[in-house]
Amino acid sequence: MSASGDQKKRPFPGVEDVQDSPMAKKRLGKQGKKRHIAALILARGGSKGIPLKNIKLLAGVPLVGWVLRAAIDSQVFDSVWVSTDHDEIENVAKAWGAQVHRRSPEVSKDATSSLETIQEFVRLNPDLDIICNIQATSPCLHPHHLKEALALITNQDYESVFAVVRRHHFRWLEVKKGASACTEPLNLDPAKRPRRQDWAGELIENGSFYFATRPLVEKGLLQGGKMIYYEMLPEYSVDIDVDIDWPVAEQRVLRFGYFGMDKLEAFKLLLCNVSGCLTDGQVYMSAGGEQMVSVNTRDETGIRMLQKEGVEVILICSSEAPISSGLAEKLSQRTGCELLQGMELGQVEALMKRKKLTWNEVAYLGNDEIDVDCLNLAGLSGVPRDAPVVALNATKYACRDAAGRGAVREFAEHILLLLKKAKSKMEQDRIHRNLF
Template sequence: MSAKRRHDDNEADGAVSSNKKQKRQEAATSNMKQKKRQVAATSNMKQKKRQAAASSDMKQKKRHVAATSNMKQKKRQVAATSNMKQKKRHVAATSNMKQKTRHVAALILARGGSKGIPLKNIKPLAGVPLIGWALRAAVDSEVFDSVWVSTDHAEIKKVAEAWGAQVHQRSPEVSRDSTSSLETIQEFLEYHNEVDIVCNIQATSPCLHPFDVREALKKITEDGYDSVFSVVRRHQFRWKEVDELSDEKTKALNLDPANRPRRQDWPGELCENGSFYFTTKDLIKTGQLQGGKSIYYEMLPEFSVDIDGDIDWPVAEQRVLRYGYPGKVVRLLFCNVSACLAEGINALSSNTRNTSAIHMLQEKQVEVMLLTSRNNTVAQSLADKLKKRTGCEVREVGKKPLNDLLEVMKKRSLDWKDVAFMGFDQADEKLLKLAGLSAVPGDAPELASKAAKYICHLSRGSGAVWDFAEHILLHKPMAKP
C-alpha cells in the first residue's frame, strides 16, 4: 500500500475517532445536563416537600392557635354565662329577700250596717257565713303574713276570729254609708304600718279560690306591678241609655249592629268582678287603689259571683255549692257523739241514716273518730256496740278534749286544716274554731253556732251527722287550693 493511501486511511481513522470522541463528549455532556436536571428536579421536589411541610406546620399551628383561641373564647363564654347566672341568682336572691321583708296583708271590709240584708256579711250561705268563704280562701292561700277583717260590729268580729282572722276595729268616721273603701283601707294602714301590700278581698265574693289569690300576688312580688285587680270576661252587648221622653235614639256602644258578631267570634270585654284588689302601701298613700304600674288578673266566670247584685240568695247558694272553695280535703272527722245526737249514742248506733253517713265518709278515705265523755257511763257501756256497728274508733275524752285530740293528730301527722270537728255546745267552742272544717246541728246554741264554719240544716237526732257528711263529700273532689 502506498504511503499516500496509508496517509488517507490514517486521516479517515482519525476522523472516525474524532467523531466518536465528539459523540462521547456530547453524550457525557447530555448525561451531565440530565443529571443536573435530575438534581435540580430532586432539589425542587425536596424544596416543595419542605414548603409543603412548612405550610402544613403553619396550618397546624394556625389550627392550634385557632383551637386555643376557641378554647379561651369558650372559657370566657362559660365564665360570662357563669357570671350572668350568678348575677341572676343574686338578683333573684335580692328580690326574694325584698319579697320576704314585704308584709302582705289580706283585708276584708265588713261593716255591720247593710241596707238590703241585715248583717249580710255573716248570714249563712250554704251553711257557711258569707264572710267565711272569702276568709277560708285567704287563709288557705298561705301567701299572707296576716289576714284581717275591718268591722264596726261585735257579731262580725266573733265570726271573723272564728275563721282565723284578726280584727281591726274601724272608727265611726269610716263606718258611714258614704265612706269609701279607700278611706277605710287608709285608716287600717295608719294603725298597721308594718303592712306593705294590701289585698282588699270582697266579703261578697264567696267563690274565690286560693289559686287565684296566689297567682295575682305574683304580679306584684315577682313582676313588679303596683296594683292588680280581678276581672272577668263578659260577652254582653251594651247600648247607650236614653231618656224615653226625649227624641234621642239609642246606639250601640261596643258593636256594629250591621255586622253583629257571633259570640264565639267575639272575644268579649274585661270587666271588674270585685273579688280582690292588690295595692302597694305607697300607692294607697297617694289616694289610689288602682294606678301606678297596674295590671288585671282574669278569673273564670264560674268563680266570679258577686252577692251584692248578681244573684239572689237561693241562687247564690246553688252557685257556691258548685263552685265555692270548700277548704282543704278532710282526712279525719272528730264527732262528739253525745253532743250531736239528741238520743246520745243509742241514736247513732241504731239510726241507719247516721251510720250510712259514716260509711260514706270511710269509703272516701275520710277517717271518722267518735268521741265519748269519760263521765258518761251509758256511753261507755255502749262503746263496743258502737264501734262494731260503725267501724269507727271510739275514744274517751275529758271535759277539755283538746289534748286528747292533739295526741291523735300527732300520731297521724295531721294539722288542724286536715281535720273536721262536729260539736254542739259551749265546751266545743275552741275545737270548732281550730278545725279546718267544723259544724254544729241546726239547733245548737248561739255561741257554738258562731264558732262553727258550717251550720247543719238538720238538728240533733234528725240527721245532722248525715247533713255534715254530705257537705264534706260534696266539696271533697273540688278542693284544689
C-alpha cells in the same frame, strides 16, 4: 301594728306562718327592705240588702270565711285583717284567723266609700307597704288568684292590680223614661253582630280584689300608677249583693269554691260527738227507769256512706254527757262504729297517735264548749245548726240541719263532696303531668 285586734291561731292546720314563708322573704322593696303586705276585708254591720250578710252562712260557712280561708292559705300576706264596726262580725273574723280593725264611726256610714275606710286603716298602720282589699262577697276566690296577682307587683313592679272577668254582653245607650230619643249601640254594629267565638268580649271589674301600694292609697287611689288587671274565669267571678243572689251563689260555691281541699286528700277519720250530734241531746226515761234516745235513720245512713268510702267513723262520749256509757255502747254497736269514752284533747290525740293520724286527716263533728279545741284543730270541723255560739265560732262548717235531725248525714255528704273534689283535682294534675 297599731290597729286593734290580736292574731289568733289560724283554724287551718298544716300551713306555715306567712311571716316565715319563702315567698314572704323575697318581697323586698327598692331599698332592700322587706315590704309588709296586708289583706283587708271590709265587713260593715249595716248592710241594707242582706242584714249581716258578711257572716250569713253560705254552704255552711260564714260568707267572710270563704275569702279569709283563701287569703290565709295563699301564704302571701304578712297580716290578714277584717275591718268592721260590729261585735258579732269581729268574733267570726277572729275565729277564722283574722286580725280585726274596729273602724271609726266616721267611716261606718251608709255613704262612706270603701276607699275612705281603707285610708283610715292605712293611716293607723304606718308599717304597711302593699294593701289588698278583698271583697267579702266574692266566695269563689282561690289562693292562686291572690298569689298570681301579687306576683305582678313583687316581680314586675306594678303599683296596682285588680280583678276582672271577660263578658260577652252587647251594651246599648240608656234612654230615660219619657224621652223621645232613640237608643244607640255602644259596643257593636247591629248590621255585623259578631258570633261569640269571633268576639273577644270586654274586660269588666268583678270586684274580687284590689292590690295597691301605700302611696297610691294615700293619694286616694286603688287603681293608678303602673297598673294591670288580673283576669279571672267567669266561674270564679261571683258577687252577692241581694237575697236573690244567695241560692245561685251557694250552688256556684259548692262547685267552684275553695275548700282548702289539699288538706283532705288523705282524709281518713270522722270523730262524732254522740250527745248533741248523733242524738238531739235529749234523754227519755221509761216507766222502769231505762234511758232511751232517738237516732235519725238519715244520720245512720250518712255514717254508712262514709264507711263505704273508706272513712272510719268513731263515736265519742264525754263522762259528763247526759246519756249513759251503756247507751253510748249500744249506739256504737248499732252503727258499727268504735266508741271513745272521753273527749278531752289528750284522749283524742292519744287515739290519733294509735291510728297514726294527723289532724289534717281528721274531721270532727261537735256541738259545745267541750269540743272547741278539737273543732279548731281538725282539718275539717262541723257543728249542728242549733249548737251554741262558742261552738259555731270555732267550726269551719255549720250544718243547716239540727242535732238528731240529719246533721250527721249533712256533714257526711259535705265530707264526701270535698273528697270527690280532691280526687278530681288529683286526676287533673296527673293528666297535666302526663301531657307535659
